[in-house]
Amino acid sequence: MAEEFKNQIRVKLQELKAEVLSALVAENNDFRVAVEDSGVKDLADIASNDIDARTLDAMGAKDKLRLEKIESALARLESGRFGLCIGCGKRISRARLEAIPYAVMCIQCQSSSERRRNH
Numbered sequence: 001m002a003e004e005f006k007n008q009i010r011v012k013l014q015e016l017k018a019e020v021l022s023a024l025v026a027e028n029n030d031f032r033v034a035v036e037d038s039g040v041k042d043l044a045d046i047a048s049n050d051i052d053a054r055t056l057d058a059m060g061a062k063d064k065l066r067l068e069k070i071e072s073a074l075a076r077l078e079s080g081r082f083g084l085c086i087g088c089g090k091r092i093s094r095a096r097l098e099a100i101p102y103a104v105m106c107i108q109c110q111s112s113s114e115r116r117r118n119h
Contacts, residue, residue: 005094009101010077016101017070020063066102073102085109 076082083092087109096103105113 006077006082009082009097010074012101013070013074013077017067017074020067020070024063069102069104072104087113 073082076084083097084090085092085106086104088106090106092103092106096107103110
């Protein structure tokens with residue numbers, strides 16, 4: 001995978017992470033307190049750091065899951081496993097990664113997984 005594309009995805013993931021954190025700060029008083037207690041004032045700084053367990057406890061399940069997916073994608077970028085489908089091992093299409101940068105499955109495997117869950 002081209003380094004330029006990886007860098008674009010890394011930036012996009014950091015932006016998504018900052019959006020989730022920003023929404024949480026606006027909506028959740030416990031999360032706001034956890035952020036303020038961390039001593040970090042800039043959401044971009046928070047987005048570039050690991051989220052501690054106390055902060056995650058203050059989050060809703062949906063936001064927590066989304067943040068975990070973003071963190072996982074960032075880790076895969078660092079390890080060189082980013083963009084590989086966990087179902088079939090093939091490369092996930094660039095268009096899919098641009099749309100959902102934390103995707104872990106190609107469209108075919110994702111569709112199969114959803115069909116199995118719905119039956």
